Amino acid sequence: MKGHACVILLMCLSCVCATALQVKRGDEPEAVPAQRGTEELTRDYKPPKEVDLQTIQELDADDEALVKYKETLLGGTADVLDEGGRNVLLKALVFAPVDHEETVLDLTGDLSQFKRNPFVVKEGAKYRIKLIFRVQREFVSGLRYFEAVYRKGIRVDKANFMVGSYGPKTEEHIFQSPVDELPGGLLGRGDYIVKSKFTDDDKNIYLEWEWSFSVKRDWE
Numbered sequence: 093m094k095g096h097a098c099v100i101l102l103m104c105l106s107c108v109c110a111t112a113l114q115v116k117r118g119d120e121p122e123a124v125p126a127q128r129g130t131e132e133l134t135r136d137y138k139p140p141k142e143v144d145l146q147t148i149q150e151l152d153a154d155d156e157a158l159v160k161y162k163e164t165l166l167g168g169t170a171d172v173l174d175e176g177g178r179n180v181l182l183k184a185l186v187f188a189p190v191d192h193e194e195t196v197l198d199l200t201g202d203l204s205q206f207k208r209n210p211f212v213v214k215e216g217a218k219y220r221i222k223l224i225f226r227v228q229r230e231f232v233s234g235l236r237y238f239e240a241v242y243r244k245g246i247r248v249d250k251a252n253f254m255v256g257s258y259g260p261k262t263e264e265h266i267f268q269s270p271v272d273e274l275p276g277g278l279l280g281r282g283d284y285i286v287k288s289k290f291t292d293d294d295k296n297i298y299l300e301w302e303w304s305f306s307v308k309r310d311w312e
Contacts, residue, residue, distance in 0.1 A: 207303060283306045288300070
């Protein structure tokens with residue numbers, strides 16, 4: 093029964109993270125459509141029970157086939173860089189227009205500057221949001237990125253993105269959103285504030301911050 097349980101657990105893990113575990117900085121997983129108008133998981137959804145990485149690795153240690161499978165799925169963790177702090181480190185958010193240079197928000201320093209200093213974007217421009225992050229110690233299930241967009245104190249848009257499940261590794265992961273389009277026209281131009289949150293299935297909040305941008309006729 094113990095071995096059978098381990099097989100089931102690993103099969104579940106492989107479904108949600110086998111692809112994600114291969115993503116390194118510079119690689120971009122397939123974009124996941126945003127779920128607009130929702131900020132929480134559905135009421136009936138129950139996240140899987142949290143299992144620490146050591147427990148997974150120690151299950152059926154005498155089963156050579158399972159040990160090799162777990163190594164393939166989870167990778168080697170002995171030499172993974174540990175920078176301290178939270179298990180998941182969100183390093184940067186990148187505002188990536190389709191036909192213009194990217195704007196990188198370094199999330200490892202003073203976060204308040206991003207709300208005070210909006211960057212300029214061209215009305216109607218198509219763009220993606222990219223997230224650069226690391227998982228240091230334990231397997232993390234169901235990472236999500238939430239954002240709510242405000243103009244003049246009124247919420248005008250909100251969305252959440254399923255980022256995925258990942259095991260620890262030294263290399264940074266990159267998630268990219270589907271292509272979206274900025275508002276345009278006289279009514280669409282102006283300053284916007286975005287409230288962002290990076291969390292997981294266990295409702296751990298790894299980072300919460302605000303940033304801003306200004307929609308104008310052209311890039312500046």
